[in-house]
Amino acid sequence: MDIITYKNFSWRYSGYKGWTLHNINLSIKKGEFIGIIGKIGSGRTTFCSSMLGLIPHFYPGTMQGEIIINGLNVKKSKIADLSKCVGLAFQSPANQLTGAGTTVEEELAFGLQNLGVPYEEMHKRVDDMLNLIGLEKFRKRSPFELSGGQQQKVAIASVLIMNPNILVLDEPTSQLDPLGTEQVFDLIKKLSKTGITIMISTNNVDYLSRFADRIILFDNKIVKIDTPKKILTDINLLKKHSLTHSNITEVSLRLKKMNLSKKELAIDFAELKKEIEEIMK
Ligand SMILES: Nc1ncnc2c1ncn2[C@@H]1O[C@H](COP(=O)(O)OP(=O)(O)O)[C@@H](O)[C@H]1O
Numbered sequence: 537m538d539i540i541t542y543k544n545f546s547w548r549y550s551g552y553k554g555w556t557l558h559n560i561n562l563s564i565k566k567g568e569f570i571g572i573i574g575k576i577g578s579g580r581t582t583f584c585s586s587m588l589g590l591i592p593h594f595y596p597g598t599m600q601g602e603i604i605i606n607g608l609n610v611k612k613s614k615i616a617d618l619s620k621c622v623g624l625a626f627q628s629p630a631n632q633l634t635g636a637g638t639t640v641e642e643e644l645a646f647g648l649q650n651l652g653v654p655y656e657e658m659h660k661r662v663d664d665m666l667n668l669i670g671l672e673k674f675r676k677r678s679p680f681e682l683s684g685g686q687q688q689k690v691a692i693a694s695v696l697i698m699n700p701n702i703l704v705l706d707e708p709t710s711q712l713d714p715l716g717t718e719q720v721f722d723l724i725k726k727l728s729k730t731g732i733t734i735m736i737s738t739n740n741v742d743y744l745s746r747f748a749d750r751i752i753l754f755d756n757k758i759v760k761i762d763t764p765k766k767i768l769t770d771i772n773l774l775k776k777h778s779l780t781h782s783n784i785t786e787v788s789l790r791l792k793k794m795n796l797s798k799k800e801l802a803i804d805f806a807e808l809k810k811e812i813e814e815i816m817k
């Protein structure tokens with residue numbers, strides 16, 4: 537069953553001439569892991585905002601077409617209702633963390649408290665989340681004393697604790713160092729096995745090539761939607777959109793340039809290993 541459907545969706549921010557997103561058609565199945573890539577200004581954040589109904593309800597502008605999220609017609613639904621099935625984690629954890637609680641566990645409990653969830657259940661859900669993100673030890677700490685990666689994990693957990701069917705992540709690691717990035721992608725990998733639908737905007741193709749079922753390349757429209765293999769080894773296509781390929785694909789590319797291999801470009805360790813083994817024979 538499709539959990540996300542876009543039909544001829546276009547969006548223009550008021551006061552701007554062109555369409556920021558033009559004629560988007562899309563069907564996403566429940567449980568899919570979708571990577572969203574594109575250069576700066578290509579409309580990725582706008583697309584993420586449209587899944588939560590921030591477009592068209594919060595930002596002024598003109599919308600055409602239709603978006604159906606988990607059976608809800610976005611145009612006809614309230615953001616409050618959409619946010620019961622869609623959770624959005626922002627680029628910067630500092631924007632996500634409410635600061636309403638003085639500790640990590642209070643931060644996690646915040647949304648549930650607002651819903652009036654009974655204490656026992658709230659406690660259990662907070663424990664489950666702390667366990668999932670591996671931060672039990674830090675439950676009494678202030679979130680703002682944690683590392684960037686840990687803060688982002690708390691921010692994502694504060695969204696997950698509301699049990700959304702769809703998790704939208706807008707460049708969740710763009711402000712993190714390599715260790716923080718790895719911590720967050722470890723969490724995302726765990727989540728991908730839980731059946732939740734994940735829509736993640738990130739140009740970190742090294743991780744996307746490992747996790748994504750499909751990738752959407754945006755440039756104010758959908759340029760291409762296909763498997764990671766098809767999109768992330770198309771060097772010219774990536775270059776045209778100011779994107780780079782993964783380190784593994786780069787090694788594979790160099791093997792070809794050195795005339796050592798004629799195989800198609802590798803996208804993951806397994807493929808690269810095979811390629812190197814054949815060269816060694
Ligand atoms: N709130 C807004 N009001 C007007 N224009 C916006 C707004 N947000 C983004 N834009 C414009 O829409 C285009 C796409 O932006 P955005 O969706 O943020 O792209 P990306 O996330 O891929 O960098 C840009 O030209 C940007 O300037």
Ligand SMILES: [Mg+2]
Nearest residue numbers: 580581582707
């Ligand atoms: Mg953006």
